[in-house]
Amino acid sequence: MQELDVEQRAALDACVVAALALSSSEGDAQGRMRLLMECHGRYVRSFGVFEQAPSYEVFARRLRGSRVSNLLPGRPQESVFGELWLLDEDGMPSSALHRLAVEASEHGHLAPGIGADIRHLHSLLRAVGMLPVGTGLSRISGEAVQHAVFRALRAVGFEAYTLGREAMVRTPVLTRRVLSRNTALVELGAYTGISPTRQFGGLWAACPMCGWTMRATYRPSGVVDVECEDERHSLLGARYRAEATAIGGWCLAPCGELRTVPELLPVEGYVALPYALWLWVTLPGLLEVELRDRLAALGADVRLWPFGDAYDLHVTRAGGSRVWRVDVKTWADPYGLAERLREEPDGHGELCFVVPEHLRGYLPLLRRVVRGSGARVLTDADLVAEVAGA
Numbered sequence: 001m002q003e004l005d006v007e008q009r010a011a012l013d014a015c016v017v018a019a020l021a022l023s024s025s026e027g028d029a030q031g032r033m034r035l036l037m038e039c040h041g042r043y044v045r046s047f048g049v050f051e052q053a054p055s056y057e058v059f060a061r062r063l064r065g066s067r068v069s070n071l072l073p074g075r076p077q078e079s080v081f082g083e084l085w086l087l088d089e090d091g092m093p094s095s096a097l098h099r100l101a102v103e104a105s106e107h108g109h110l111a112p113g114i115g116a117d118i119r120h121l122h123s124l125l126r127a128v129g130m131l132p133v134g135t136g137l138s139r140i141s142g143e144a145v146q147h148a149v150f151r152a153l154r155a156v157g158f159e160a161y162t163l164g165r166e167a168m169v170r171t172p173v174l175t176r177r178v179l180s181r182n183t184a185l186v187e188l189g190a191y192t193g194i195s196p197t198r199q200f201g202g203l204w205a206a207c208p209m210c211g212w213t214m215r216a217t218y219r220p221s222g223v224v225d226v227e228c229e230d231e232r233h234s235l236l237g238a239r240y241r242a243e244a245t246a247i248g249g250w251c252l253a254p255c256g257e258l259r260t261v262p263e264l265l266p267v268e269g270y271v272a273l274p275y276a277l278w279l280w281v282t283l284p285g286l287l288e289v290e291l292r293d294r295l296a297a298l299g300a301d302v303r304l305w306p307f308g309d310a311y312d313l314h315v316t317r318a319g320g321s322r323v324w325r326v327d328v329k330t331w332a333d334p335y336g337l338a339e340r341l342r343e344e345p346d347g348h349g350e351l352c353f354v355v356p357e358h359l360r361g362y363l364p365l366l367r368r369v370v371r372g373s374g375a376r377v378l379t380d381a382d383l384v385a386e387v388a389g390a
């Protein structure tokens with residue numbers, strides 16, 4: 001996002017909302033058409049007076065199958081947007097579309113489908129005093145949302161905070177009945193009804209890797225593609241094809257290497273985290289709770305999220321003679337790492353930054369960032385081996 005100027009951002013926002021309106025069947029056709037016209041109006045304005053903006057027909061046609069950079073004024077080729085597209089040639093949404101609606105759109109809350117999720121997050125952030133009226137999510141970083149949600153949970157007490165945060169990681173979907181027993185989570189209001197973009201025929205299915213509701217996309221043939229919104233999970237096999245059966249039900253068939261077929265569950269009676277909280281709380285938390293389990297199984301004493309939010313895991317071994325303070329980083333983010341070190345000019349001496357094994361290739365780069373600080377960078381497998389050998 002930082003690489004785009006104001007006009008390009010406005011154009012991107014208009015394209016994202018228009019692509020959502022084009023690919024959704026939610027709501028009435030007239031409302032969707034009005035939204036599309038509004039988007040085109042904002043799109044044209046973003047081109048200013050020096051560049052000719054495409055007509056509505058060209059705009060709507062180009063949204064299918066065009067790289068995002070080719071849709072923006074000035075066509076910024078040297079950016080990540082040169083590789084992303086919003087809709088494929090058939091008009092099916094790409095995996096980037098929902099993420100862009102949450103992270104890069106000021107008007108995403110107006111869009112059919114994902115809009116309901118975004119509006120839910122807006123009201124939650126307003127309730128915790130974070131989002132002034134009229135501000136869009138695209139002005140706010142994932143870390144800031146995480147921080148506000150955790151602060152609100154901590155206000156209920158430390159134990160409730162740990163339990164609530166762990167529940168948001170381990171169970172991003174809950175039955176209404178189970179949710180009602182967790183007062184802290186009920187008060188936080190994080191969970192909401194299952195998004196229309198992630199259900200079909202009144203049913204939903206959980207990703208075998210993160211447990212969250214997989215996205216459902218209707219193909220013109222009547223088949224529904226069901227896959228995790230996380231591209232890595234989808235690549236690893238969290239993708240299925242749902243077909244209507246002769247007796248009026250649905251069945252899932254795997255499309256990837258993963259043979260586990262999740263159960264189809266009714267939308268009724270379940271609540272789920274909205275997209276942004278799954279993205280910013282569940283996904284980064286998965287490795288944290290998994291590490292906790294693996295290290296505890298080795299006999300280490302592990303505290304998850306000690307001292308509020310200072311770091312992620314406090315690990316001790318052999319009666320406290322060895323201590324690891326672990327900060328888990330689920331993406332290779334040298335900038336964030338440097339930022340984190342600046343926050344703690346002293347005290348980070350024994351801090352271990354842990355990245356997932358699949359990011360091992362980034363270790364040399366990340367180690368250069370922490371050089372001289374006393375902190376270390378290792379993968380989860382390295383840490384487990386180290387604790388096991390201590």
Ligand SMILES: [Zn+2]
Nearest residue numbers: 207210228233
């Ligand atoms: Zn997943």
